[in-house]
Amino acid sequence: MKSICLYFQLHQPLQLKRYRFFEIGADHYYYDDYTNEEILRRLVNECYIPANNTLLDMIKTSGCKFKVAFSISGTMLEQLEFHAPEVIDSFKELAQTGCVEFLGETYAHSLCSIYDEDEFKQQVKKHSEKIESLFGKKPTVFRNTEMIYSDEIGEQISKLGFKGMLTEGAKHILGWKSPNYLYAHPYCKNFKLMTRNFKLSDDISLRFSNWNWDQYPLTAEKYISWISSTPDTEEIISIGMSYNSIGILNNGYSGIFDFLKALPYHALMNKVGFSTPSEIMDKKKASDVITCSFPISWADEEKDLSAWVGNDLQHEALQKLYAVGERVRLCTDKALQYDWLHLQSSDHFYYMCTKHFSTGAPAHYSPYESPYEAFMNYMNILSDFLQRVDEQYPTSIENEELNALLKTINNQGSRIVELETEIKKLKKNATKKTEKK
Amino acid sequence: MKALMFGWEFPPHVFGGLATASYGLTKGMSQQSDMEIKLVIPKPFGDEDTSFLQIIGANTIPVVWKDPSWDEVNHKIGNIMHPDYYYHLRNHIRYDFRRIGTNELGCINFASGYPKNLLEEISNYEAAASVIAHAGDFDIIHSHDWLTYPAGIFAKQISGKPLVIHVHATDFDRSRGNVNPDVYAIERRGMDMSDHIITVSDLTRRTVIEKYGQPEHKVTTVHNAVYPMEDRDQYKKIERKDKIVTFLGRITMQKGPEYFVEAAHRVLERTKDVRFVMAGSGDMMNKMIHLAATRNIADKFHFTGFLRGKQVTEMLAQSDVYIMPSVSEPFGISPLEAMQVGTPTIVSKQSGCAEILNNAIKIDYWDIDAMADAIYSIVKYPAMYKSLREGGRDEVDRITWEAAGLKVRAIYDKILG
Numbered sequence: 001m002k003s004i005c006l007y008f009q010l011h012q013p014l015q016l017k018r019y020r021f022f023e024i025g026a027d028h029y030y031y032d033d034y035t036n037e038e039i040l041r042r043l044v045n046e047c048y049i050p051a052n053n054t055l056l057d058m059i060k061t062s063g064c065k066f067k068v069a070f071s072i073s074g075t076m077l078e079q080l081e082f083h084a085p086e087v088i089d090s091f092k093e094l095a096q097t098g099c100v101e102f103l104g105e106t107y108a109h110s111l112c113s114i115y116d117e118d119e120f121k122q123q124v125k126k127h128s129e130k131i132e133s134l135f136g137k138k139p140t141v142f143r144n145t146e147m148i149y150s151d152e153i154g155e156q157i158s159k160l161g162f163k164g165m166l167t168e169g170a171k172h173i174l175g176w177k178s179p180n181y182l183y184a185h186p187y188c189k190n191f192k193l194m195t196r197n198f199k200l201s202d203d204i205s206l207r208f209s210n211w212n213w214d215q216y217p218l219t220a221e222k223y224i225s226w227i228s229s230t231p232d233t234e235e236i237i238s239i240g241m242s243y244n245s246i247g248i249l250n251n252g253y254s255g256i257f258d259f260l261k262a263l264p265y266h267a268l269m270n271k272v273g274f275s276t277p278s279e280i281m282d283k284k285k286a287s288d289v290i291t292c293s294f295p296i297s298w299a300d301e302e303k304d305l306s307a308w309v310g311n312d313l314q315h316e317a318l319q320k321l322y323a324v325g326e327r328v329r330l331c332t333d334k335a336l337q338y339d340w341l342h343l344q345s346s347d348h349f350y351y352m353c354t355k356h357f358s359t360g361a362p363a364h365y366s367p368y369e370s371p372y373e374a375f376m377n378y379m380n381i382l383s384d385f386l387q388r389v390d391e392q393y394p395t396s397i398e399n400e401e402l403n404a405l406l407k408t409i410n411n412q413g414s415r416i417v418e419l420e421t422e423i424k425k426l427k428k429n430a431t432k433k434t435e436k437k
Numbered sequence: 438m439k440a441l442m443f444g445w446e447f448p449p450h451v452f453g454g455l456a457t458a459s460y461g462l463t464k465g466m467s468q469q470s471d472m473e474i475k476l477v478i479p480k481p482f483g484d485e486d487t488s489f490l491q492i493i494g495a496n497t498i499p500v501v502w503k504d505p506s507w508d509e510v511n512h513k514i515g516n517i518m519h520p521d522y523y524y525h526l527r528n529h530i531r532y533d534f535r536r537i538g539t540n541e542l543g544c545i546n547f548a549s550g551y552p553k554n555l556l557e558e559i560s561n562y563e564a565a566a567s568v569i570a571h572a573g574d575f576d577i578i579h580s581h582d583w584l585t586y587p588a589g590i591f592a593k594q595i596s597g598k599p600l601v602i603h604v605h606a607t608d609f610d611r612s613r614g615n616v617n618p619d620v621y622a623i624e625r626r627g628m629d630m631s632d633h634i635i636t637v638s639d640l641t642r643r644t645v646i647e648k649y650g651q652p653e654h655k656v657t658t659v660h661n662a663v664y665p666m667e668d669r670d671q672y673k674k675i676e677r678k679d680k681i682v683t684f685l686g687r688i689t690m691q692k693g694p695e696y697f698v699e700a701a702h703r704v705l706e707r708t709k710d711v712r713f714v715m716a717g718s719g720d721m722m723n724k725m726i727h728l729a730a731t732r733n734i735a736d737k738f739h740f741t742g743f744l745r746g747k748q749v750t751e752m753l754a755q756s757d758v759y760i761m762p763s764v765s766e767p768f769g770i771s772p773l774e775a776m777q778v779g780t781p782t783i784v785s786k787q788s789g790c791a792e793i794l795n796n797a798i799k800i801d802y803w804d805i806d807a808m809a810d811a812i813y814s815i816v817k818y819p820a821m822y823k824s825l826r827e828g829g830r831d832e833v834d835r836i837t838w839e840a841a842g843l844k845v846r847a848i849y850d851k852i853l854g
Contacts, residue, residue, distance in 0.1 A: 020806050021813040316820030357795045372798055376814040
């Protein structure tokens with residue numbers, strides 16, 4: 001029996017405020033609170049709450065046959081906890097049905113899997129802990145930021161105890177293979193890979209309300225018929241998209257909610273089921289291995305990293321940022337840690353993308369008027385951040401030396417106790433000796 | 438297709454941006470094999486490049502019948518016009534222009550550039566145009582800028598051929614809104630009488646539609662371009678300790694020089710290793726020197742005076758940032774020239790060229806903070822400099838006069854049906 005594996009991604013970066021260079025060193029608050037709250041409100045009211053309610057309804061009316069997975073970045077969860085705790089409650093309710101799985105992510109929706117291995121491990125762990133504390137279960141399947149994947153990343157994730165990973169069904173990786181099978185990592189044999197069917201995913205997220213599309217309007221019946229008409233051996237239909245496809249990219253009036261609601265009925269009529277990624281990875285065996293030496297992502301036509309690390313601007317910003325990774329991890333300053341995470345959000349680098357200049361394709365969504373402006377603003381903020389990192393510990397000390405010094409300082413309490421007991425012992429010995437005399 | 442163009446200036450004798458644009462456009466159009474261009478300008482010097490078009494000096498067109506000998510004509514104007522053509526034109530004098538002062542050849546002595554008696558020159562130019570119009574042999578009339586609109590209209594009335602006017606600037610740009618009624622009247626009449634209007638940017642197009650009451654369908658934008666600079670590799674940037682930020686142009690109200698000084702002050706508050714250069718001259722120069730002194734940045738702020746020819750390119754090539762904070766600029770070719778030599782460029786959003794540039798920073802002319810921030814970023818962040826330098830150069834190389842010429846040709850074809 002075929003199963004649809006549907007998963008949604010939730011992330012919204014904290015937008016940076018207009019930060020001029022003369023504020024460097026004077027102003028350490030980087031976020032545009034008004035905009036951020038406004039964006040979040042809209043997401044909550046038009047997407048998260050109504051969509052969560054719809055999904056809950058679908059699970060209940062289908063008798064738990066409908067299943068769905070979410071990957072929510074840690075920074076997003078923090079924002080929700082702070083501004084919209086009702087959404088967290090609603091996700092908890094979804095979690096309790098047992099039909100919903102929460103996937104692993106990088107905590108800050110960052111590109112650390114490419115730039116900073118230690119940071120990557122730390123963020124994945126931090127995110128797992130966050131998910132466990134909120135929804136009671138540790139994630140077992142991982143979905144990286146922007147679905148970035150390579151053999152190397154797969155290996156790291158496998159070592160962190162995940163059983164599999166979701167990634168893009170990029171044509172240059174799959175070749176003649178279909179995305180609708182379960183695959184395995186080339187050398188971590190037990191590590192499984194599910195590849196996104198981007199055609200069927202984009203049909204919903206990008207084309208659902210496009211009047212010029214020859215398949216418009218898309219009905220649940222038609223959609224399921226496409227799925228059931230795939231060859232019988234193709235059993236896994238992995239459909240992933242950003243959650244704001246439901247209610248924002250396709251607004252409420254487009255009929256997207258009714259489309260979703262009608263999915264389980266038509267699916268079950270056509271003997272198509274629903275599964276969560278971990279169910280599939282537990283039950284099914286991998287049909288083949290796929291090798292991926294260079295990182296892929298789910299972006300654009302190229303399905304590579306060029307949208308985030310494609311030009312000199314992005315390269316410089318990322319280099320400067322991750323150069324201090326080790327040092328920031330040694331700090332305990334809460335505010336610094338907070339900014340460190342938020343400055344890593346992949347979106348900041350996406351805004352610096354200049355690809356659309358030459359291709360003539362429409363510019364990506366960006367709060368900035370041009371990639372250059374995005375870079376200027378980010379670099380000003382980053383300069384201030386780097387200054388703060390420097391102020392924590394003088395740059396003249398090497399990381400290793402610093403680490404050793406910090407160890408000494410942190411252990412000084414226990415060391416003092418240790419030494420005191422030794423002094424006592426010696427004193428006792430000394431008194432004993434004098435007594436003997 | 439034969440076009441009769443009326444212009445006012447032509448390189449190498451450059452008084453304003455019009456010369457460069459006239460040269461570029463005519464050269465771009467001359468790439469079309471069936472295109473023949475006659476360009477009338479008031480006073481050619483004889484050293485113009487006539488390899489791709491015919492230049493007719495209005496000061497060599499007889500408007501009053503005189504009978505000089507062939508040798509005399511050849512001696513006096515032979516370097517500009519063939520004596521046979523002089524006689525040919527003389528046969529087409531139809532009106533009595535004896536009220537106008539003429540020389541012994543029956544021609545009007547035009548001053549070059551923009552003399553004090555400009556309005557008189559414009560009407561004399563009209564007289565010269567009438568003779569050319571009677572001589573005929575053209576399909577379409579194309580007038581560049583308001584000075585030549587009356588000539589274009591007269592030629593249209595005489596020949597019945599359609600008139601295209603090319604708006605390189607309007608008086609609203611030059612005066613920050615306080616238009617001269619005489620100039621406005623000439624501009625307005627030119628637009629009303631034309632068959633089609635070409636503007637150099639959408640910004641100018643809006644002005645023409647809104648302030649001159651022209652119907653939208655009659656106005657088309659053809660953005661200017663820039664000619665490839667063959668010798669650009671000879672300009673090597675010398676590495677200096679201090680970065681150089683340059684303003685280049687007439688120091689007048691229209692160009693927004695005071696915003697540049699204020700932005701310089703903002704930048705110098707934070708960082709010391711930047712120098713600012715204001716190149717050019719104009720009626721606000723002394724005021725700017727005073728302002729720089731008041732802001733206490735005179736040690737880092739330099740004035741060069743008027744630069745010409747190669748000096749301009751050299752200055753642009755040696756700069757780390759070029760900035761054009763114009764309050765109102767119909768197009769503005771100089772940012773394109775700066776980008777050609779690889780200098781990162783900042784332009785105001787109130788400039789027409791901002792419409793077609795991606796690899797330049799765009800700011801509002803009044804936004805001193807944004808301007809200062811952009812300057813700071815370019816001199817402090819190497820990736821910013823490198824991206825703008827390389828991206829800008831590539832981008833400008835793709836903006837060609839040939840393409841602009843094809844757009845103008847399409848307009849000709851449309852009105853000629």
